[in-house]
Every structure is written in C-alpha cells, then in structure tokens.
Amino acid sequence: MVEGVFRPGLEWRALSVVICAGLALLLPWRRTRPLLVVAVTFGVCGVAPLLVGGPFPNQDVLVYMVLLPFALFRWGSGREAVVGAAIMFGKVGIDTALGFLGLGDALAGVGVLFSAMALGAAVRYRSRARGRELDQVKLVERARLARDLHDTVAHHVSAMAIRAQAGIATAATNPDAAVDALRIIDAEAALALDEMRGMVRILRADGPADLSPGPRVADLARLEPPVEVTITGDVDGLPSPVSAGIYRLAQEAVTNAQRHARHATRVVVRVAADDHEVRLSVCDDGDPTGRPGGSAGYGLVGMTERAELLGGTCEAGPAPGRGWTVTAVLPRVAP
Known part of the structure; x- marks a missing residue:
C-alpha cells in the first residue's frame, strides 16, 4: 500500500494496490x-494483464511471490508440486507469448522460480532426514527402556517360580512355610503387574533377556569413570x-560429560527422592564451549524420550559460572 501511494507513474494505481494487498x-x-x-x-497475476492490456500489476512488493514456489515444494505433496509448477511456468510462458515479458526477463523468471523450488525441495529433504534420525534415536531408547522393564519383570517371575517350588516342597511338612511362600509370590506378582503395565505402550525389539534385575539407583556408584554420587531420600x-530410568539417564549424562566436557576434573551425580x-x-x-544442547544432541533426545515415557522431564544446559548440568525429574509412580 505504501508503494502504491508513493510510487510515481504507477498505472491503475488503486487496482494494483488492491490486488497486491489482497494476494x-x-x-x-x-x-x-x-x-x-x-x-x-x-492465476490473478496471469489474468490481470489480459484485462488491462499490459504487464500488470508491476509493483516491486510482488517479490513476496517467491515464497510460493518455495512453500509449494517444501510443504506440498508431489502431485501438488507438479500441478503448481505447471501453473507458475505456464504463467511465465503466456506472458512471454503475449509480449508482456521479454525473452531475457522470461528466462530470469524461470531461473528464480526454479531456484525457489529447488531450495524448498532441499529443505524438505533435509527436514525429513532429520526427522528420521530423531525417530531412530527415539526407537532405540524405547527399545532400551522396554528391555529394562522386560528384564525386571522376568526377574520377578523367576523369583515367583522359585518360591512356588519351595512352597510345594515344604507344604506337606511345614504348611506355615508354604503360606509364607504364597505371600511372597503375591507381593512379587503385584510388582510384576505394575511394571508390565508400563510396557504396554513401549515397543521392544526381539532379543534374549536374562533373569537378572536391571540396573537401579543403588548401582550409580559403579558408573565409569568414577563419579561423586549423593543419594537422599527413600530410593529402595x-x-x-x-x-532403572534414573540410572540410565545418569549413565548417558556421565557418558556425555566424558565425551564433551573439556578440562573437567569432576562429575557429580545427585539423586533426591521424596513421596x-x-x-x-x-x-x-x-x-561448556562446543557442548551439544537442545535439539542438536541425539543423546539428549534419547534422554528426553526416556523421561517422557516415564511421565517426567529432562533438560540440559550450561551451569551458572562453569560446567554443564543435566536435570531430570521423574514421578515416583511411572504412568
């Protein structure tokens, strides 16, 4: 509108402003x-010259039309891209055939359209490739979490089987011991059922699983390289x-610190649990210089995915003054 008001020699001024602003x-x-x-x-810019008998509208502000071929190839489907390209190149061809555009201007217009389309297609490809990489990281983390859950449940079931065998063996001579075994089996079954509910939403790759329990908070002291571990509250x-989620998050954070923390002399792991x-x-x-953060680090993507699957959050960033901090908060009862 500003160009339409102040540009001298603009033909069909009011109509040109209406078309440019409306589009x-x-x-x-x-x-x-x-x-x-x-x-x-x-379509409008192709029909307008036919109505006025010359190039129209010719305001410089129409440069915003370069966004359209980019957007078409960035967000449109393949069929939409083909149809849209035919419309755009067709408009240039018609203007050239009617003499509204010289050959040089027509070739320049085709070059601009093709460049915008190519840029849109390149950005689309890069975005999809990035999305596939992130999805792969999330799937790997889901598989790890599912395996942890599966191994823990398998441990409970193994314990139930052992107690059941002991109860059967002592039932005839010591009924009280058999009753105690049943109580333990009941408690183990309740734990196993609670943890199996957490597996329902998580995909797991096929693979063998041992019957030993997975890593827990108490195993943080065994992380390599050695770290300072402080645990407060009831974690048993x-x-x-x-x-297991707390352990895996700490393990990944320590690994990232080992890889990326330049001139680091200590790594401190703190766990605080309440009700x-x-x-x-x-x-x-x-x-912290050069440390991966935000969406750039795939390790952080996996940690965030694990925390979200357990109903919590995970964040990472520079610590005040010096260093790097990873903070995760998980609900005591996973969803």
Whole structure:
C-alpha cells in the first residue's frame, strides 16, 4: 500500500494496490494450502494483464511471490508440486507469448522460480532426514527402556517360580512355610503387574533377556569413570522402571560429560527422592564451549524420550559460572 501511494507513474494505481494487498493476505495459508495459494496468486497475476492490456500489476512488493514456489515444494505433496509448477511456468510462458515479458526477463523468471523450488525441495529433504534420525534415536531408547522393564519383570517371575517350588516342597511338612511362600509370590506378582503395565505402550525389539534385575539407583556408584554420587531420600522402594530410568539417564549424562566436557576434573551425580518424585542432577565443571544442547544432541533426545515415557522431564544446559548440568525429574509412580 505504501508503494502504491508513493510510487510515481504507477498505472491503475488503486487496482494494483488492491490486488497486491489482497494476494498478500493469502500468504499465511502457503504452508497448509500451498497449491491453492499458488493457483489463486498466479492465476490473478496471469489474468490481470489480459484485462488491462499490459504487464500488470508491476509493483516491486510482488517479490513476496517467491515464497510460493518455495512453500509449494517444501510443504506440498508431489502431485501438488507438479500441478503448481505447471501453473507458475505456464504463467511465465503466456506472458512471454503475449509480449508482456521479454525473452531475457522470461528466462530470469524461470531461473528464480526454479531456484525457489529447488531450495524448498532441499529443505524438505533435509527436514525429513532429520526427522528420521530423531525417530531412530527415539526407537532405540524405547527399545532400551522396554528391555529394562522386560528384564525386571522376568526377574520377578523367576523369583515367583522359585518360591512356588519351595512352597510345594515344604507344604506337606511345614504348611506355615508354604503360606509364607504364597505371600511372597503375591507381593512379587503385584510388582510384576505394575511394571508390565508400563510396557504396554513401549515397543521392544526381539532379543534374549536374562533373569537378572536391571540396573537401579543403588548401582550409580559403579558408573565409569568414577563419579561423586549423593543419594537422599527413600530410593529402595522406587518402582523398577523409575529406578532403572534414573540410572540410565545418569549413565548417558556421565557418558556425555566424558565425551564433551573439556578440562573437567569432576562429575557429580545427585539423586533426591521424596513421596512424589525423584530428581536427578548430573553436573561437571568442564568448559561448556562446543557442548551439544537442545535439539542438536541425539543423546539428549534419547534422554528426553526416556523421561517422557516415564511421565517426567529432562533438560540440559550450561551451569551458572562453569560446567554443564543435566536435570531430570521423574514421578515416583511411572504412568
């Protein structure tokens, strides 16, 4: 509108402003309806010259139309891209045939359209490749979590089987011992059922599983390289998925510190548990420069995925002053 008011020598000034401003209002839909926006915009700009008998509208602000071929190839389907490209190149061809565009201008227009389309296709490909990489990281983390849960449940079932065999063997001579075995089996079954509910939403790759329990919070002191571990609160009664999740999150954070923390002299792991949640903090005193953070680090993606599957959160970033901190909060009872 500013160009239409102040630009000297602009033909059909009012109509040009109406067309340019009206077509600009379609830009918010270029991602959700790319073909429709391309068809309307290039259609109007193709019909307008026929009505006035010359190139029209010719305001410089129409450069925003370069966004449309990019958006078409970035967010449109393959069929929409083909149809939209035909519309855009067809518009250039018609203007050239009617003499509204010279050959040089037509070739330049084709070059601009092709460049915008190629850029949109490249961004689309890169975005999909990135999405596949992130999905793969999430699937690997889901498989690890599912395996932890499976191994823990298998441990409970193994314990139940052993107690059942002992109860059968002593039932005839010591009925009280058989009753005690049944109580233990009942408790183990309740734990196993609780943890199996957490497996329902998680995919697991086929593979053998041993009958030993998975790592828990109490095993943090065995992390390599050696780290300073501080545990406060009741962690012995944590459900196995939560306890194993805290261990795996700490393990990944320590591994990242070992790989990326320059000039680090210590890594501190703190676990604090209360009646409602468990908080994990892993801090190092290394140089944060060059450390992966946000969406750039696949390790953080896997840690975030594990925490979310357990109903919690996980964040990482530079610590005040110096170092790097990973903080995770998990509910005491996993969903």
